[in-house]
Amino acid sequence: MKKILIVEDDIFLQGLEAGKLEKTGYEIISARNGTEALQKIHEPGVDLVLLDLILPDFDGFDILKKMRETKELEKIPVLVFSNLSEEKDVKRAKELGAVDFMVKSNFTLDELAMHIQAILK
């Protein structure tokens, strides 16, 4: 079973995302802030990180940056899932190695699950 780390500070959205992805057949671990995310990313077997950008302590870009600087984490695909959509945010995420950038409000959870499936195929 593939393992996904959901980094999302909104507990309600996090619950909905986790519920859908668990039903789809993924193992889910979750983090509600950057510090927690950087601890959990080191858990063995994380196959993908679903990353929100606005977090209470430090932002998703910092997490992306730290992952790319860490040899054992640099190859884990990161799918940015945020309600930010400005050019500078998309560009920065791409430069920092995100495999994709999805604006949450533009997708249903089924579409998110399909997208993740395509990335992990």
Next chain:
Amino acid sequence: MNDTEKQDTGKNLQDALNAKSDLISVTAHQLRTSLTAAKWILQMLLDKDTGNINTEQEDYLRKLFASNERMIALVTDMLALNHADDPIAVTGKQQIDIEKLLTEILFEFSGETRKKNITLSIQKSSSGPFSVEGDTGMVRVVFESVIENAIKYSNADGAVLISIEAKEDSAVCVAVHNTGLSIAESDKPHIFEKFFRTQEAKDREDFGSGLGLFIAHSMLSQHQGSLSFESSPENGTTFFITLPRS
């Protein structure tokens, strides 16, 4: 007013515009978060994840879902208008590599194209570089609006082809072509009007604010560029975005 006073006024205006822009960005983000939650819950109810619903309930939920989608589209357009209304941004021109910009935008739309299994590709009809001068944010919004429409109104398993061409030395023209929905002759004169949506567009997607092409058209005018289109049921629709070369 002396030079110092003029500088102070200019700085105050810029500060006020920045504050307005920040407020709109933060508000849009918060609105989107709530609208996202509503969208996901409504979809779960419609998918009967939480149990059966009767036909009447389903009909109401579909209307609510469509209404929520309209709000999401409105927030997206509000963000674009926020940029368009900023007089400082218009004068803040940069060199823009159109090919590079389009490649970045395609990255943004990979989710949308995968959803409908649409092939999105770029081809160059002449040799580059395809460099123009303008406000990168605005030019980006123009391309995003036109490409988003092309994807939205393409049939599933279709294709959207983006061609870049240098017109002599004076302009760069980008053509965005899609098969699928075409624009009726009677609608053509109104396509760039504020809030206008064709009946076929409404039938296909019951959301959208009718602001996207209006904003794109206005932004291109501010860049001494142009937006035009050709559309027929046989050949599909092509939008032409022309920007003066730098």
